[in-house]
Ligand SMILES: *[C@@H]1O[C@H](CO)[C@@H](O)[C@H](O)[C@H]1NC(C)=O
């Protein structure tokens with residue numbers, strides 16, 4: 001047995017027992033492992049449950065000598081049930097399997113003998129999930145409570161703080177649960193949910209601004225891209241040969257992989273994860289990277305212009321500083337956040353993404369940008385002089401809890417960017433009012449950050465969820 005008395009370390013720890021930071025025997029202050037970079041969640045596109053972005057190794061904590069004096073967050077709703085319109089496709093393929101001649105499932109699909117579909121009440125479609133370790137409302141509450149610890153110094157325990165949500169039920173619920181996590185017992189009186197309708201007539205005064213000039217928007221989707229990437233055909237053929245009588249196609253496989261990703265939004269595990277090979281998951285994830293990049297991201301100058309609205313308004317607030325407000329919590333959808341990321345010149349690949357090969361390293365991974373619960377955080381920091389920089393105001397962009405330094409602007413503490421230079425980056429984005437041809441009768445600028453309600457009438461759900469939707473999303 002290990003002898004504590006003769007162990008030098010034990011003696012040392014007795015001698016310094018008052019210093020609780022001393023590692024226990026066998027523990028290291030710093031881990032020596034970095035080999036956990038592989039995770040299937042990074043290959044499930046935007047349907048993956050939340051995971052932090054793979055970090056560049058920059059400390060998430062505020063650099064020494066700096067204080068965050070204003071924070072902005074734009075968050076996607078949390079993990080959720082699929083939308084009914086897309087789930088029709090999953091159910092169709094599952095029925096095709098059940099109605100095939102296969103009696104006993106074999107090979108990679110052996111689990112299908114006992115597997116059951118995870119939506120048992122049609123009323124749950126499109127809503128936040130509440131079950132399992134990846135539950136959406138749990139994610140939102142946890143984020144709020146973590147952010148209270150991180151940014152609680154920005155609340156003076158008196159001011160009523162607005163929380164902005166686009167007018168869509170699952171987004172509103174996410175905003176509410178975040179607020180309850182952040183404010184705890186003070187949520188009912190100190191937070192004010194402001195619902196910004198998603199209607200196009202809101203023009204630029206919106207968290208979901210539509211770009212009228214983007215004629216591509218409503219037809220641009222993943223199916224435009226999957227045909228050029230062959231690996232999913234291979235999975236279909238493998239399943240069919242393991243199970244004679246089955247006749248799955250590549251597009252059926254796409255549906256099944258989406259079914260798998262959503263299963264994790266509701267349950268702790270999905271057996272579908274192991275039915276596909278790593279290469280198949282990589283291809284699946286990349287299809288979504290292509291779709292977001294070309295349809296809702298840096299690959300579309302119209303969408304980048306739509307993202308300029310939030311990027312610009314946030315920049316204006318940072319220039320005004322804390323007197324304009326200290327916390328701006330906003331909630332919308334994935335395809336409203338990727339345009340903002342593009343307008344901020346973050347994750348903009350040097351070349352257009354290739355449609356028929358999968359690049360490695362992949363410069364645009366949507367699971368690193370907008371997984372469920374994905375969020376972009378912008379910190380305005382006032383800093384003293386440091387070894388690398390003068391005293392001044394700096395900005396840090398944080399995507400899913402990883403600090404993302406600008407390659408061309410990182411001269412500040414902790415690789416942050418001086419506010420004036422950050423502002424110049426935002427100025428380079430195509431401008432919403434010039435590019436999007438929004439009807440002149442619609443608002444051309446965002447104003448709700450300066451003109452919000454401080455009442456709590458929308459802080460809680462009341463009545464039927466569907467009714468609330470029609471109430472707010474005209
Ligand atoms: C900046 O320097 C002043 C004067 O030394 C000090 O009081 C203050 O705490 C410093 N701020 C930060 C964020 O370290």
Ligand SMILES: *[C@@H]1O[C@H](CO)[C@@H](O)[C@H](O)[C@H]1NC(C)=O
Pocket residue numbers: 157158185186189190
């Ligand atoms: C916050 O909640 C605590 C506990 O209920 C209460 O004592 C305090 O007065 C509240 N603060 C405000 C500003 O409502």
Ligand SMILES: *[C@@H]1O[C@H](CO)[C@@H](O)[C@H](O)[C@H]1NC(C)=O
Pocket residue numbers: 193194195196448451452453
């Ligand atoms: C503020 O409240 C007024 C009156 O209820 C309403 O018309 C307006 O849309 C609200 N604004 C926001 C941003 O919630």
Ligand SMILES: *[C@@H]1O[C@H](CO)[C@@H](O)[C@H](O)[C@H]1NC(C)=O
Pocket residue numbers: 247249
């Ligand atoms: C499989 O489905 C395709 C159409 O998707 C059809 O053309 C083909 O005949 C089917 N094969 C079998 C063996 O059922």
Ligand SMILES: *[C@@H]1O[C@H](CO)[C@@H](O)[C@H](O)[C@H]1NC(C)=O
Pocket residue numbers: 224294352353354355
């Ligand atoms: C990929 O496909 C999109 C949409 O069809 C197209 O706009 C884009 O130019 C293609 N990219 C390349 C690198 O060819």
Ligand SMILES: *[C@@H]1O[C@H](CO)[C@@H](O)[C@H](O)[C@H]1NC(C)=O
Pocket residue numbers: 312313316431432445446447
């Ligand atoms: C930036 O946003 C502010 C506030 O909405 C607006 O007044 C200003 O015109 C905008 N500037 C640009 C370049 O879009």
